[in-house]
Amino acid sequence: MNSKKLQNEKYHISAGAKMVPFAGYNMPIWYTSIADEHNCVRNNVGIFDVSHMGEFIVSGIESIKFLQKITSNNIEKLKVGNAQYSSLTNENGGIIDDLIVYCLSINKYMLVVNASNMKKDLNWLKKHNSYKAKIENISNSISLLAVQGPKASSLLNTISNADLSAIKFYNFIIDKISNIKNIIISATGYTGAGGFELYVSNKDATKLWNKIIQVGKKYNLKPIGLGARDTLRLEMGYCLHGSDINDQINPIEAGLDWICKKNVDYIGKNTIDSDRENNPSKKLIGFTLIEKRIPRSGYKIFNSNGNKIGTVTSGSISPSTGKTIGLGFIKFSEIDYKKSIFIEIRNKKIEGKLSKTPFI
């Protein structure tokens, strides 16, 4: 069996999904329409197969020291049952990857990383493991199904053992759903719509997917592709590694100050703290445009004098509002929410304004 294959690939194909290769997997980008799927998650509930994500288990008596050295958030705040958004940063403070760290039990953690960065992250972990921590890559035996939207907990509660609405944001339990045991049920997501991420053993992934699809009928649940995942996260202003952030960008520049703690020591801390104190030269900022033309990665951003002040990293039409939205790096000295900006889209300069995020 090909290990880089979604357990539910057959479902996606037979449901008519448009499939695209991504990080070695064949992934559904949309089933019917990005806008319909997007709105289904915002207003109702949808299920994503995001099993391409990478999962590592880090354990051992010094695992907490190890994780504090390589991640920028405060690992000591993380108790059993908590999840934490964090970043792996290099010596220059650049973001090697953003990730979620789960404390499964004392001295045992799960790291959830971006699929495209998995190998690089694993090498980085091994390189800095002077703490005899045990590092296991379990990505090829774990599937990740995300059930997202305001009706996610009502839906899952019909088949769960525990009352899932009691799980607080960025907390998790390990329990059964519909007689499938040992599912990590995490109140996290990449949509801003609420809901859960379910980490399940590959052998149970099809059973769980089918069960949720079946009970989801009553809730008008739809399967959701990566296209809507991208528009949902963009409406919230969440960064996508590889588009908005990379190992040349530090968390301060990306507006992720809150995942870099001053009172802990980690690789890259000096640059990050210095940028925090003195302001970075550029910053990731949201913007909106007055026309419905999509600002795409790499497009140039100008001020009203015609000087280039930045570059687009992500953009789309918000399916929720119909407005053109995007993220891009702007020179720190040019950040002014009142002034117009101009983005060059196929030889035309389209007017817009900088905007706080989330966009909705």
Add this chain to the structure above:
Amino acid sequence: MNLKKLKYTNDHEWVKIEKEFAIVGITNFAQQELGDIVYVDIESLNQKINKGEIFGTVEAVKTVSDLFMPISGKVIEINEKLDSEPELVNSDPYGDGWMIKIKIEDELEIEKLLDFSSYENITN
């Protein structure tokens, strides 16, 4: 719309011949490949454009695609409804989602267009 009576191109446009005029749009296959269409940019009204040249662009959430003239001619009408409702190209590609009307310049070019079954072969 009887799809069997339309002509097609390798670039996934359909052409409906009406005497010396031709109506042009993109096929159902094309709209499915593009996904949600958010902008149709056609600024070639009253221009004479040769076969194979670009008459506009269509912008979908994930991609931008050029639109090519299936036959040479003058663009005499554009579908203004697409300005405010570009999604018509997705929902009704052969009807309300039409794009331009052309005054045909060279009728011999019509014969070089694909018929329904030839077009079906390239999309299967």
